[in-house]
Amino acid sequence: MxxxxxxxxxxxxxxxxxxxxxxxxxxxxxxxxxxxxxxxLLLVVHQLWWTNQQARAEAGEQVALLEREWDISPPVVESSGPASPGVTASASAAGSGAGSVTGAPSASPSRSAAPSRGSGEPPSASPPSSGDTFAVLRIPRIGLSVPVAQGISKSKVLDKGYVGHYPGTAAPGAVGNVALAGHRNTHGEPFRYVNRLRKGDEISLRTREGTYTYRVDQILPVTSPRDTGVIQSVPRSIVKPSYGYSRAGSYLTLTTCTPEFTSRYRLVVWATLRR
Incomplete structure (x- = not known):
């Protein structure tokens, strides 16, 4: 046992x-x-909350800095001829998830057709370098006030919470197409609610030379990131040709990613210059 x-x-x-x-x-x-x-969870909090806090703070400071500078220093009119706020660098410098359209416009921007501000000739200024802020975009419908910088680089422009100006597109107030890109989500997400815009809503662009007011005219809910037609001088979608314009004018284009939290497609808002 x-x-x-x-x-x-x-x-x-x-x-x-x-x-x-x-x-x-x-x-x-x-x-x-x-x-x-x-x-x-920490990564999500960083992307969805902390990057927004940082970018919004920096963008707000930049708006205040620009407008304080403009209020102190009046516009300077140069006699050297019209200049452009754009550069001829390719618009493909930004990543596909930045809310931009891949591809560069076919024409360089021109200020020669900008509305006169009382002197008979539009003021001209040296074109800003990539990453430099030169305008303030305001959209009352969604409570947006954000600086506009030259170029659509993620690191220099979009990830700072700024809105980027496509190189090669028109200057604010000029004949042509002022094309802008911005994040829909994270890094300040300035274009988070552009889908709420409706026909007739006002959008303003303030520069050192003056304030230009545009009115929303058309909205293209979904298109390809490679639909370069939407940022041409006379904007018209090459994916959905029923959207866009057929004659020269003074246009403003906003582009961003859609649906939210993806970069699969682009949402486009077009507006025309009113004053």
Missing amino acids: RDRGRERVPVVVQARSGRRGLARVLWFAAETVVTCGVLI
Whole structure:
């Protein structure tokens, strides 16, 4: 009887040892899952909350700085001829998820057809460099007030919470198409609610030279990121040709990603100059 009892002891010990090993594995797996979950949560908080706080603060400071400078320093009219706020760099400098349209416009911007501000000739100024802010965009319908910077680079412009001006498109107030891009989500998300705009809503662009008011005229809910027609001088979608214009004018184009939290398609808002 004693021999049989002794033979059973190792079996019991092995079972307990196996259970302890399994428990340790499960505990380690649970800790790993929790740790990964916390890291993912922190990443989401950083992307959806912290980047917005940082970018909005910087954008707000830039708007105040620009307008304070303009209020102190009046416009300077140069006699060297019309200049452009754009550069001829390719608009493809921004990433596909930045709310921009891939591809550059076919023409460089021109200020020569800008409305006169009382002197008979539009003021001219040196074109801003990539990343430089030169205008303030306001959309009362969605409570937006944001600086506009030259170019659509993520690091220099869009991720700072600014709206980017497509290189090669028109200057504010000029004949042609003032094409702008902005984030729909994260990094200040200035164009988060542009889908709420309706025909007739006003949009203003203030520069050192003056304030230009546009009125929303058409909205293209969905198009391809490669639909370069929407930012041409006479904007018209090459994907959905029923959207757009057929004659020269003074246009404003806003582009951003859609649906929200994706970069699969583009949402486009067009407006025409009123004053």
